[in-house]
Amino acid sequence: MKCKFCGSIIPEGEIRCGVCGFTHVNFTDGDNTEALNRMIQKYKQNKFGGTGIFLVSHKYAIENGAFSDYKTDLVKIADAAELEPGEIVWLGKSFFGSETDKTIVVEICVDKNEKTYYDFSLSIEKADDLSIGVVRTEGLKAKIAVGSEDKYVLSEEFDLC
Numbered sequence: 635m636k637c638k639f640c641g642s643i644i645p646e647g648e649i650r651c652g653v654c655g656f657t658h659v660n661f662t663d664g665d666n667t668e669a670l671n672r673m674i675q676k677y678k679q680n681k682f683g684g685t686g687i688f689l690v691s692h693k694y695a696i697e698n699g700a701f702s703d704y705k706t707d708l709v710k711i712a713d714a715a716e717l718e719p720g721e722i723v724w725l726g727k728s729f730f731g732s733e734t735d736k737t738i739v740v741e742i743c744v745d746k747n748e749k750t751y752y753d754f755s756l757s758i759e760k761a762d763d764l765s766i767g768v769v770r771t772e773g774l775k776a777k778i779a780v781g782s783e784d785k786y787v788l789s790e791e792f793d794l795c
Contacts, residue, residue: 682714
């Protein structure tokens with residue numbers, strides 16, 4: 635059986651997912667899709683509520699060959715509780731692209747009770763503008779998307795909690 639919350643495989647005879655802990659119940663009467671959806675949404679809030687995924691933005695100026703005005707900001711991409719498996723949530727802002735194909739490093743932060751940072755090297759193609767998004771994958775994981783809604787590359791997986 636496949637977990638209805640995280641998509642992981644649950645061994646035969648088990649009722650609790652070994653990856654996310656979601657308990658699966660078999661309803662005996664009628665169509666209980668609504669009840670299952672409410673259970674999933676409540677569990678999602680319990681598991682991911684208050685968890686944000688942020689782009690780490692580094693701002694600086696170079697004057698006379700030296701860095702000045704260095705500042706780091708966190709730009710929120712999405713709340714983990716908003717993510718649906720396989721659907722990319724885009725930041726809604728675009729960034730300068732690249733005049734050539736190249737490898738870039740994207741730094742993100744997952745923040746709930748403590749901040750966890752991840753760096754990803756991504757090979758991008760020449761583009762005027764780039765957007766960044768996040769997509770939930772199987773288990774309690776996600777990937778970063780960089781590019782446009784039509785053409786993008788995905789990072790390696792990272793943990794949401």
